Each structure stands twice: as structure tokens, then as C-alpha cells.
Amino acid sequence: xxxxxxxxxxxxxxxxxxxxxRRFLHYRETLVTFVLRDLKVRYKQTLxxxxxxxxxxxxxxxxxxxxxxxxxxxxxxxxxxxxFAYSALLPWTFFASSVAAGAxxxxxxxGVISKIYFPRExxxxxxxxxxxxxxxxxxxxxxALMVFYHVPPTAYALLLPPLLGIQLVYAGGIALIAAAxxxxxxxVRHGLPLLLQLWLYATPIVYPLSVVPAHLRLAYFAVxxxxxxxxxxxxxxxxxxxxxxxxxxxxAVVAFVTFAVCYRVFKRLEREFAxxx
Amino acid sequence: xxxxxxxxxxxxxxxxRGSRRxxxxxxxxxxxxxxxxxxxRGEGKEFIWALQDLTLDLAGDALGIVxxxxxxxxxxxxxxAGVTYPTRGTVxxxxxxxxxxEVGAGIHPELTGRExxxxxxxxxxxxxxxxxxxxxxxxxxxxxxxxxxxxVKRYSSGMKIRLGFSISAHVDPDILLVDEVLAxxxxxxxxxxxxxxxxxxxxGLTILYVSHExxxxxxxxxxxxxxEQGTIRQLGPSTEVIRAYLQEVDARLTSRGAGRVRTPAGxxxxxxxxxxxxxxxxxxxxxxxxxxxxxxxxxxxxxxxAQVALKVLDDRLATVLLAVWEQKESPAPWRSGxxxxxxxxxxxxxxxxxxxxxxxxxxxxxxxxELPWTLVGTFPVIDGRGRSQRAFLPRGREAPxxxxxxxxxxxxxxxx
Numbered sequence: 175x176x177x178x179x180x181x182x183x184x185x186x187x188x189x190x191x192x193x194x195x196r197r198f199l200h201y202r203e204t205l206v207t208f209v210l211r212d213l214k215v216r217y218k219q220t221l222x223x224x225x226x227x228x229x230x231x232x233x234x235x236x237x238x239x240x241x242x243x244x245x246x247x248x249x250x251x252x253x254x255x256x257x258f259a260y261s262a263l264l265p266w267t268f269f270a271s272s273v274a275a276g277a278x279x280x281x282x283x284x285g286v287i288s289k290i291y292f293p294r295e296x297x298x299x300x301x302x303x304x305x306x307x308x309x310x311x312x313x314x315x316x317x318a319l320m321v322f323y324h325v326p327p328t329a330y331a332l333l334l335p336p337l338l339g340i341q342l343v344y345a346g347g348i349a350l351i352a353a354a355x356x357x358x359x360x361x362v363r364h365g366l367p368l369l370l371q372l373w374l375y376a377t378p379i380v381y382p383l384s385v386v387p388a389h390l391r392l393a394y395f396a397v398x399x400x401x402x403x404x405x406x407x408x409x410x411x412x413x414x415x416x417x418x419x420x421x422x423x424x425x426a427v428v429a430f431v432t433f434a435v436c437y438r439v440f441k442r443l444e445r446e447f448a449x450x451x
Numbered sequence: 452x453x454x455x456x457x458x459x460x461x462x463x464x465x466x467x468r469g470s471r472r473x474x475x476x477x478x479x480x481x482x483x484x485x486x487x488x489x490x491x492r493g494e495g496k497e498f499i500w501a502l503q504d505l506t507l508d509l510a511g512d513a514l515g516i517v518x519x520x521x522x523x524x525x526x527x528x529x530x531x532a533g534v535t536y537p538t539r540g541t542v543x544x545x546x547x548x549x550x551x552x553e554v555g556a557g558i559h560p561e562l563t564g565r566e567x568x569x570x571x572x573x574x575x576x577x578x579x580x581x582x583x584x585x586x587x588x589x590x591x592x593x594x595x596x597x598x599x600x601x602x603v604k605r606y607s608s609g610m611k612i613r614l615g616f617s618i619s620a621h622v623d624p625d626i627l628l629v630d631e632v633l634a635x636x637x638x639x640x641x642x643x644x645x646x647x648x649x650x651x652x653x654x655g656l657t658i659l660y661v662s663h664e665x666x667x668x669x670x671x672x673x674x675x676x677x678x679e680q681g682t683i684r685q686l687g688p689s690t691e692v693i694r695a696y697l698q699e700v701d702a703r704l705t706s707r708g709a710g711r712v713r714t715p716a717g718x719x720x721x722x723x724x725x726x727x728x729x730x731x732x733x734x735x736x737x738x739x740x741x742x743x744x745x746x747x748x749x750x751x752x753x754x755x756x757a758q759v760a761l762k763v764l765d766d767r768l769a770t771v772l773l774a775v776w777e778q779k780e781s782p783a784p785w786r787s788g789x790x791x792x793x794x795x796x797x798x799x800x801x802x803x804x805x806x807x808x809x810x811x812x813x814x815x816x817x818x819x820x821e822l823p824w825t826l827v828g829t830f831p832v833i834d835g836r837g838r839s840q841r842a843f844l845p846r847g848r849e850a851p852x853x854x855x856x857x858x859x860x861x862x863x864x865x866x867x
Contacts, residue, residue: 182542207573291533445536
């Protein structure tokens, strides 16, 4: 440790994705520390504790079931509507809460940011991974629902991890940019929940992908990679189908490009965070 | 020698605080739509230079940093800690740098003391094993054994500072940055912190020590740096630097202090009046009299301080008295609007000298310094017997700090 020399210069180095990631991974223990702290803090002084991890998607599922299945007679691709909705709501809640928590991760940690150096992307990433814990708990509920509604899982369910991987990359990118902008413009804090609400309805969660005309799908996946992902989750988890390769491919490309661009912007702004906050 | 730092032609610029705490999208969009250029960096009065062309080399030594508020002391430490970046020039740091030791260090209010020790230790870069090994000494040093499993939000401000300092002091850094920590906390703990810093120094650490407490600074640091408006005014043996600094501070003091001081949150101090025990305004005191310090203030509705502190320094800037008013323990609620805060020192056995009154306000909930230690006024103490021509004893180590009524007696030894 003794012979490490750190040099802080006026001009930041040119952004290199690999170099930044390498340095970030060097701080993985710090990342774990923040994830664990966030998890510890999250349900302190709550009555229901970790139940709060599953209440939001379950609640939405019940509401959607009443509104869209009973009243609006929404088609659900031959699956019981609760399962149909929950299979999409679960990963969506993961995405939405990682972005929301990520956006506040820098402004909420001023104390640490102003005292000690570490790559600041650790904080948004910790928020994203912390939301992953809720997702895993929700997954248990999901499998219980599948048993209840007699929807047997198929081998395609094993494709869940790679799909989650794409989602993590995408959510990480959005969380980074939201966190950085939130340092400068607190508008983000007010606008983001609204945006996520609209985004939910712009994604095939309450309705099946089949309601989107086939010739628009490519553009749809490119603009909203969550659409392709959500449809794929539903296919592999409950419909027992292979994911649509175009949907997954487009989502993956958009996710990685989004991440690279957002990460670059983040690293560029990072140097000013402590001064602006 | 384990740690070393080098600053080369270091410049640092900040946006002036106060007028715009943070930007809103609406303002920036509006400016953009009107094609009005948003203020470019470094132009006009929107920016101040906190450091200007500073070059500094330090290895395995303790450097004390003195200078008035806003002279760039804290900025220098922040640059070394890597939490902010230079505008021009470079900072080189060799060795593991400890976290900036500062009031209210990044402690999480919802976590317990125990959890905070593990969290902070890990952020600094210690393995869980190392933390476990040091855990007992951290707790013992902070004297918090009974409160380990209480959330830190229920700690008093003194307890938080003890915890923060104790963690930072036990992580074996090569370089230690200390920013005015000892301004708070009780005397016994201050003593302990100083001893701890001293032993770390003996172990060959590089220490940068910012303090208004010149006597402890002089004892700890062989070298001192006097910063003035972001530039080096003087760098050399601390005795010399401190003497020069004191002379200048003395010259600047006309028995009024800072006058009006306004903090970013809108809290304002509006001057100071001194009175004796009977409430009569006074320009000077006699040794042994009571003193009431009255601070006019204006406090916005939403502002809540965590504590208000006053200290009285002698002409060598050693702290003679410290009075801390912790709001959590105060029987009466904080009052917004305009008013006066009175602090009475029951009787002051001060020797005849010129004394300074400094004030500090920490804000809720993070205990950050809303108002950093600020000189608010001065008062002379003259000999209690009224011989005002002998009011100011010669300064020096032989002059006493306090004078209490004494009685001399002789008892003849009678053998029986």
C-alpha cells in the first residue's frame, strides 16, 4: 500500500471504458459495503420490514388484475392475468427502484463524498444492486404464485440470468446519469417518479406485446429496451417459449450503448460533485 | 517515512455560495432558450479563488496550517483527500491517506455505533478482519461501550465526534488530515485526541493539521504554514509563523469582531454586547467578575442548530473557556426570527489581557459547521483592584492564565 502514488490533475484523463471499469472493480469491497449498509438502513424502524420488498409489485398486480383483467378484458396470452402481470411487474419494479434509488444515491451520501475518495459510480451501482435484493425476494413469491396458478416453469426459465444481466447494464447506465444530473438539477428528484410511471405504461406490462403492431416493434425495442426485456421475461418464465432474438438483441445493444454513454458523462461530471453539492 | 504529499502550482476555484445553492433546470433552460450565454467558468464575480498557485512539499512531518476563515485551509485538505479536484496544477499523494477528519464525519444516523464502525472502516479500505481486530480499541478510545447498539442519531454531538475521530485515528493511514476536529468535544477528549495524534506523529506519519487552536498546533507541529487568501503568506518553524500570525491578528483587532455574519442557510449573527453579572453593558471587565456575552441573531423559520458554542481565547489564541449549548439538552425550544442569545460565565478569574470571543454554530442533522468558528468580539480584562495603568501584563509564558483569590499564610513551627 505504501508505494501507491495518486496524482490529481486539473485535467481529467480521457475516458476509457475498460480502464474506468477496471478501477471501479478495484473498489468492489467498497461497493459491497454500501450495498449492505443500504439494505440494513432500508427497513430500519419499519413495522413490516422486508415485506416492503414484495408489497409494491403485489399491490400493483392486484390493482391491474381488477382494472385490466376484470373491467378492460385485457388479453393475457392465455395465462392467468395475475401471473401475466406479476411476471412483468417483478423485473419492472426492480428496474424502476434501481433507477429511483440510484438517482438519489449521490445527493444522499454527501457526508461520505466530502470526506473520502472512491470512484463515485460505486454509489449508484450500490443502489442498483441493493434493489436486486428486493427482486430476489419477489422471485420467491413469484414461484409460489406459479405453483398456486398451476403454471409449471420450463427449461427456458434458465435464461433469466442473462436477461437480468442486460437489464442490470441498462439500469446501471440510467441510474448513473440520473444520479449525476440530480447533483446539478434537483428537478430530477421530482420528475423521475413521473417519468417512471409513464414508462411503465409504455412497456408491455399490463398489456401483451402483441398489441403493438409488428412493423413498429423494432423501433419500439430500440426506443424502449425494457419492452423487449419484459416480453422476454414473460416468454421464458411463464409462457415456456424461447425469447424473441430480435427483441433481446436490440435491447442488449441499446443497453450497452446507453451504459457506455451515460458512464462517460458521469465520469466527466464526477470531478465536480463535491463542489456542486 | 511512510507518507508524502506534493502540490505543484495548485489553483482551486469555487462558485460563490449563497446566491444559487444549486441550479434548476428551468433557469438553465430559460437562459439557453434566450440564447443568453450561461456564465462561463472563471469569469466575473461568480467565482472565487480558494487557492492560488500553491506549491508545497511534505514528507513524514507534521505541518500546522493557520490562517483566517476562507483562506483556503480546508480546500487544501479536501484536494489532498481527493474529494475535490484542482482547477490548475497537480496534487501528488504517496501512501494511504486517511479520511478527512472533520466535525460530523460521514457517519450514518440510522446505523448503530457498531455498524458505523464496520461501515466506515470498510469504506476506508480495511478488511473485515482488520476492523474486528481494531474494534475494541476504537470503542475504548471513543468511550462508547454502552451505546454501541444505539442508532447514531440518538448520540449527542460530542459522542458523534468521538466516534468519528476514533475510527479515523485507528485505520493506520500514512497521511492524516485533521480539520479543526478539536474545536468540539470536551477537554478530556481533546487531550486524548492530541495525545493520539502525537503518537501517530512519532510513528512517522505525515500530518496536516488545521486549527485555530494555536497553542496545541504549536506543540504538535514543528512546521507551520500561514495561508492568506489562498496563497502562502509564510512557511517555516511554527513558533515563528505563529508569532507573525498573532501580530497581524492583533493589529487587525479593534475591539469589534466580525459585525454581521450571515451563513448559507440564512442564519445571521448581528453583533455582540458584553455585560457584567448585573446586566450592565461593559467595555472591559475586572478579574473575577461575571461576564454575559449577548449575541444578536436572526434565524430563518426552517433553521435548527444542533449546537451553539462560544469560546474565549487569550492573546496567544489558546482557548481559555469553552461553552457549548447543545440544543438537544436545552430546556427551551429554539426560537426563530430575531432575538438575542445570552451566555453567562459565572465568574472569570482571568488575568489582565485582551481576550477574544469566538462563536460557532453546528446545524442539524449532520452537525456540519453552519457558522465556522468566527471572531465575534474582544474584551480586555483589567486588574481587579482597578489599577488600570497596569492592565496589560507583558505577554509571555510566565504570565498566568487565570488569577484566583489567593491567601498566603505563615505558620511558625513551634515545638512543644
